[in-house]
Amino acid sequence: MARTVVPFGPQHPVLPEPVQLTLTCEDDRVVEVAPVIGYCHRGIEKGAERNGIHQNVFLVERICGICSFIHAQCYCQALEELTGTVPPPRARYLRVVWAELSRIHSHLLWLGLFADGIGFESVFMQLWRIREKVLDLLEATSGQRVIVSTCVIGGVRRDIDAAMARQIIDKMQELREDFDAVVPALAHDYTVKVRTVGKGILSGEQALLLGAVGPTLRGSGIAQDMRLLPYNYTYAELGFEPDTEPDGDSYSRMMVRVKETYTSIDLVTRALQMMPEGDIRVPVEYPPAGEVVMRVEQPRGELFYYVKGNGSPHLERLKVRTPTFANIPTLLVMLPGASLADVPVITLSIDPCISCTER
Amino acid sequence: MARMVPVVLKNLFSRPATRRYPFETRAPFPGARGRLTWNAAACDFCGDCQRLCPAACLEVRRETKEIVHDPFHCIYCHLCAEGCWQGAITVENVYFKPDYCKAAHTYTPAIQP
Ligand code: SF4
Numbered sequence: 001m002a003r004t005v006v007p008f009g010p011q012h013p014v015l016p017e018p019v020q021l022t023l024t025c026e027d028d029r030v031v032e033v034a035p036v037i038g039y040c041h042r043g044i045e046k047g048a049e050r051n052g053i054h055q056n057v058f059l060v061e062r063i064c065g066i067c068s069f070i071h072a073q074c075y076c077q078a079l080e081e082l083t084g085t086v087p088p089p090r091a092r093y094l095r096v097v098w099a100e101l102s103r104i105h106s107h108l109l110w111l112g113l114f115a116d117g118i119g120f121e122s123v124f125m126q127l128w129r130i131r132e133k134v135l136d137l138l139e140a141t142s143g144q145r146v147i148v149s150t151c152v153i154g155g156v157r158r159d160i161d162a163a164m165a166r167q168i169i170d171k172m173q174e175l176r177e178d179f180d181a182v183v184p185a186l187a188h189d190y191t192v193k194v195r196t197v198g199k200g201i202l203s204g205e206q207a208l209l210l211g212a213v214g215p216t217l218r219g220s221g222i223a224q225d226m227r228l229l230p231y232n233y234t235y236a237e238l239g240f241e242p243d244t245e246p247d248g249d250s251y252s253r254m255m256v257r258v259k260e261t262y263t264s265i266d267l268v269t270r271a272l273q274m275m276p277e278g279d280i281r282v283p284v285e286y287p288p289a290g291e292v293v294m295r296v297e298q299p300r301g302e303l304f305y306y307v308k309g310n311g312s313p314h315l316e317r318l319k320v321r322t323p324t325f326a327n328i329p330t331l332l333v334m335l336p337g338a339s340l341a342d343v344p345v346i347t348l349s350i351d352p353c354i355s356c357t358e359r
Numbered sequence: 360m361a362r363m364v365p366v367v368l369k370n371l372f373s374r375p376a377t378r379r380y381p382f383e384t385r386a387p388f389p390g391a392r393g394r395l396t397w398n399a400a401a402c403d404f405c406g407d408c409q410r411l412c413p414a415a416c417l418e419v420r421r422e423t424k425e426i427v428h429d430p431f432h433c434i435y436c437h438l439c440a441e442g443c444w445q446g447a448i449t450v451e452n453v454y455f456k457p458d459y460c461k462a463a464h465t466y467t468p469a470i471q472p
């Protein structure tokens with residue numbers, strides 16, 4: 001049978017960011033996929049070697065616009081390991097609050113885009129409307145909507161007082177009700193099911209073999225979550241357990257994110273209720289020397305930082321591996337055999353964040 | 360589709376989620392990170408703010424007693440305001456407005472606002 005090569009991307013209506021998938025098709029069946037990345041490299045790792053260490057917090061936040069806080073958190077935790085600083089307990093809880101708010105808004109954004117990718121515009125609008133509430137909370141607590149900039153090495157910069165905490169808890173309740181109203185339209189809809197159930201199947205073994213992370217891995221039934229790691233112990237104190245789905249198809253990955261949104265709403269509420277009193281920031285002894293690896297859970301999966309300091313005011317090396325970089329190889333398993341019309345939805349189901357992949 | 364009906368009905372009888380910007384604006388949050396202004400009279404030109412600034416958009420000119428701030432390169436992190444011992448930098452919760460040309464602002468004791 002004659003083969004056709006279809007370049008999918010780098011500019012494509014369903015792709016928010018540029019990535020190219022070179023698809024080799026037989027009729028409208030995909031038989032081979034070759035991802036091409038490198039369209040938006042920004043040289044952030046090199047920039048981090050030239051900036052001061054405290055200034056890098058603001059640079060790494062800009063790696064990803066959606067999970068900016070979690071990048072800063074990962075960097076700060078890495079530097080805290082390196083300098084032997086222990087952040088105060090209240091700061092750890094505040095970090096959980098901001099990190100989980102970021103996760104909620106990221107998942108709402110993705111669910112909206114996913115619905116839009118299927119052609120379900122109204123759900124997209126509703127989800128983004130709910131998301132706006134989270135962004136307002138982020139602005140009210142931190143000062144800005146997306147680039148939160150509250151995490152610093154040794155703690156956090158801003159506190160959440162009791163009145164604000166109550167307001168956030170109320171808003172979380174409201175958010176849950178709004179989300180409850182929209183989720184059935186997405187989860188039980190016939191069209192959504194036809195487009196997602198049994199599409200882009202990734203078995204648990206393949207997911208592990210390919211190094212998948214985050215909801216892509218948990219959608220294949222493997223309960224791996226960086227929030228369970230020993231140095232992210234605040235989550236253990238909050239009684240966190242990862243959400244999984246067994247089937248490994250696009251629908252499972254979507255449902256993992258729906259469940260995680262609920263889990264995050266609970267985590268924010270619990271963190272605010274259990275937050276201890278005390279300092280929010282401790283002094284840090286610069287400059288750091290030595291090397292350290294830090295892993296935290298981003299909305300899209302495991303975020304990995306390698307930091308090397310040499311006792312000078314600048315870092316010798318900062319290496320960032322973002323979750324999408326680990327998830328792109330799974331497309332090589334998910335896409336072959338799919339029909340061309342399913343490619344956008346399957347590609348979206350790993351929640352590709354290309355700008356952060358390329359730093 | 361029927362599952363969306365309650366949401367649709369609710370939307371039918373509620374106000375739109377969007378605003379007619381710029382005719383209608385939302386009141387800024389009290390802690391929003393917005394514009395910066397310098398009180399050059401209080402400043403002792405120590406240069407701390409310049410050293411702290413992650414965006415390198417500040418220049419303290421000790422000789423001419425001027426501070427040059429580029430509001431278009433500024434990322435509004437407010438590190439400079441936190442780090443200033445003299446309290447010479449005031450922050451507002453109002454956003455910096457767009458402009459027609461990207462000029463830096465120079466603050467001197469004579470022309471301070
Ligand atoms: S840190 Fe404050 S006192 Fe020092 S130069 Fe900047 S504005 Fe002036």
Ligand code: SF4
Binds near residue numbers: 428435437438439
């Ligand atoms: S707010 Fe941040 S980027 Fe802007 S001048 Fe101050 S330190 Fe520099």
